[in-house]
Amino acid sequence: MSIAQSYSTQLIGLEAEIITVEVDISNGLHAFSIIGLGDRSIEESKDRVSAAIKNSGYISPKQKNQKLVISLAPADIRKEGPAFDLAIAIGYLVASSDMQCDTAGKLFLGELSLEGNIKKVNGVLPMLFCAIKNNFKEAFIPKENAKEASLAQGIDIYAVSSLREVIGHLTGTEILKKICVDTLFDNVGNPKDTTPTSNTTDMSLVCGNETAKRGLEISAAGAHNLLMYGLPGTGKTMLAQSFPSILPPLSYEQAIEVTSIHSAARALDVGLITHPPFRAPHHSASHISIIGGGNIPKPGEITLAHRGVLFLDEFPEFDRQTIEALRQPLEEKQITISRAKGSLTFPAQTILLASMNMCPCGKAKRKGCLCSEKMIGNYWRKISGPIIDRIDIWVHIDSIEYKKLASSLQKNQPTPKLNPETSLKSGLKSKSDQAYWQSSAMAARILKARKKQQERFKNMGRPIYFNSEMGAGDIEKFITMDDGARFTLEASARKFSLSGRAFHRTIKVARTIADLDDVEIITSKQILEALQFRKKTS
Numbered sequence: 311m312s313i314a315q316s317y318s319t320q321l322i323g324l325e326a327e328i329i330t331v332e333v334d335i336s337n338g339l340h341a342f343s344i345i346g347l348g349d350r351s352i353e354e355s356k357d358r359v360s361a362a363i364k365n366s367g368y369i370s371p372k373q374k375n376q377k378l379v380i381s382l383a384p385a386d387i388r389k390e391g392p393a394f395d396l397a398i399a400i401g402y403l404v405a406s407s408d409m410q411c412d413t414a415g416k417l418f419l420g421e422l423s424l425e426g427n428i429k430k431v432n433g434v435l436p437m438l439f440c441a442i443k444n445n446f447k448e449a450f451i452p453k454e455n456a457k458e459a460s461l462a463q464g465i466d467i468y469a470v471s472s473l474r475e476v477i478g479h480l481t482g483t484e485i486l487k488k489i490c491v492d493t494l495f496d497n498v499g500n501p502k503d504t505t506p507t508s509n510t511t512d513m514s515l516v517c518g519n520e521t522a523k524r525g526l527e528i529s530a531a532g533a534h535n536l537l538m539y540g541l542p543g544t545g546k547t548m549l550a551q552s553f554p555s556i557l558p559p560l561s562y563e564q565a566i567e568v569t570s571i572h573s574a575a576r577a578l579d580v581g582l583i584t585h586p587p588f589r590a591p592h593h594s595a596s597h598i599s600i601i602g603g604g605n606i607p608k609p610g611e612i613t614l615a616h617r618g619v620l621f622l623d624e625f626p627e628f629d630r631q632t633i634e635a636l637r638q639p640l641e642e643k644q645i646t647i648s649r650a651k652g653s654l655t656f657p658a659q660t661i662l663l664a665s666m667n668m669c670p671c672g673k674a675k676r677k678g679c680l681c682s683e684k685m686i687g688n689y690w691r692k693i694s695g696p697i698i699d700r701i702d703i704w705v706h707i708d709s710i711e712y713k714k715l716a717s718s719l720q721k722n723q724p725t726p727k728l729n730p731e732t733s734l735k736s737g738l739k740s741k742s743d744q745a746y747w748q749s750s751a752m753a754a755r756i757l758k759a760r761k762k763q764q765e766r767f768k769n770m771g772r773p774i775y776f777n778s779e780m781g782a783g784d785i786e787k788f789i790t791m792d793d794g795a796r797f798t799l800e801a802s803a804r805k806f807s808l809s810g811r812a813f814h815r816t817i818k819v820a821r822t823i824a825d826l827d828d829v830e831i832i833t834s835k836q837i838l839e840a841l842q843f844r845k846k847t848s
Contacts, residue, residue, distance in 0.1 A: 314405035318397035319437040323654035326440035333401040338377040346382030349390040362422040392421035393431040411480040417449040426473040430454035438462040457581025510555040514748040525705040531759040532822030533776035535662040540707030542672040546665040555749035586618035593627040607647035615660040625664040626692035703843040759825040791832040
């Protein structure tokens with residue numbers, strides 16, 4: 311009888327591919343088949359689409375004596391999920407002459423309910439970017455995905471709630487309004503709302519541990535990996551939970567990138583992610599959930615933490631295989647998952663934030679410690695040399711004096727105001743000042759240091775945002791040290807037997823410290839502070 315086409319998309323990893331929905335109707339005994347390597351949810355779409363068409367005022371395909379074949383092309387790509395329902399329904403209605411419209415350049419995304427309503431689908435943002443790349447002019451998406459879809463620019467997007475609405479618009483009887491482009495960012499790509507979305511503790515509320523706070527500040531400024539170790543109850547987890555409060559918000563490009571990843575991974579709770587994600591999986595999490603994988607490779611926690619933080623509490627309690635699998639992504643800032651059905655590469659530009667005790671019981675040879683030397687050795691050996699080399703900052707968390715804890719309980723004490731731009735040159739007194747360690751003040755210093763890095767790397771042939779991303783060639787190009795710093799570094803490298811990787815990472819940390827100190831040439835002061843945070847050999 312007739313043939314028609316409509317268009318949808320299929321996610322492959324974090325990217326999308328245009329899928330052509332071809333509908334052919336011919337005379338014969340009733341038959342309804344969907345071909346093109348679809349999964350069970352696509353096979354079941356025959357019933358959803360038929361009921362939705364019937365309840366939208368048209369004759370159901372299952373009530374007609376005809377042979378109906380729907381092909382999802384290209385046929386060698388595995389199709390999964392219910393997002394093809396809307397495209398199948400529109401293609402059928404055009405092929406059956408129930409409606410007249412031109413579907414060229416139009417993308418249809420949405421799951422149909424039996425009533426004909428359109429339900430939310432996952433991965434809308436990367437799907438829309440795929441449509442823009444392929445010169446599509448219009449897209450019809452579920453109304454529940456409207457906030458997420460508003461980030462896409464360069465295509466007319468219509469948020470619809472039912473099949474009737476789509477038909478009305480395509481036939482000209484009920485013209486829909488395009489959704490507005492997102493306005494959460496200003497003209498230069500900075501978010502208008504800089505308030506962290508998660509409930510975090512202000513850094514100033516963490517008693518003492520100024521050295522740890524300084525380490526976290528350096529880590530946030532240059533995206534350096536950090537590990538905290540010490541007795542239980544000394545504030546390691548609290549410091550980690552305060553870490554997001556000092557991170558600057560994402561830029562427009564980064565927000566789109568992170569939101570697309572979470573959308574494709576079915577982990578998007580809000581319409582737009584404007585702040586660095588903070589992922590904190592339990593130490594019982596499986597290897598695949600952390601790294602990614604599966605028969606059809608999917609991103610893991612390290613990819614969901616892209617442009618943010620991956621916090622691994624009780625670090626040695628994670629599976630040894632999982633810890634060792636962090637080697638490649640921590641170095642290359644991406645991870646490749648290879649399976650028999652294909653190989654996919656996922657981004658993993660994240661700050662590793664980890665914490666651990668001094669021994670399995672946590673008491674570290676103090677009164678009541680039951681750990682033998684062998685047990686303590688095995689505990690620390692869970693973290694191999696290559697992983698130790700990839701952790702730039704090691705912070706020992708000291709016990710807090712009870713007097714200081716008691717003083718923190720005093721209420722109605724006015725907090726002295728301090729200029730957020732105050733540097734560490736202001737003296738030891740300012741380092742312990744509560745105002746100096748307020749999250750807002752730390753975030754201001756970190757943002758200033760990050761802007762220096764953006765200016766430094768703006769003309770690079772590849773995207774570099776932080777000092778920690780520099781390669782050996784970049785270090786020679788961008789790092790300048792005076793003679794005293796060079797001598798201190800060489801002497802310390804010999805004394806502590808630093809590997810080549812640790813040597814370069816020490817320089818990168820020193821460069822970040824210099825950015826926080828607002829100096830261009832690295833001196834012995836920055837080198838010594840960077841070495842202070844290196845893991846000491848026993």
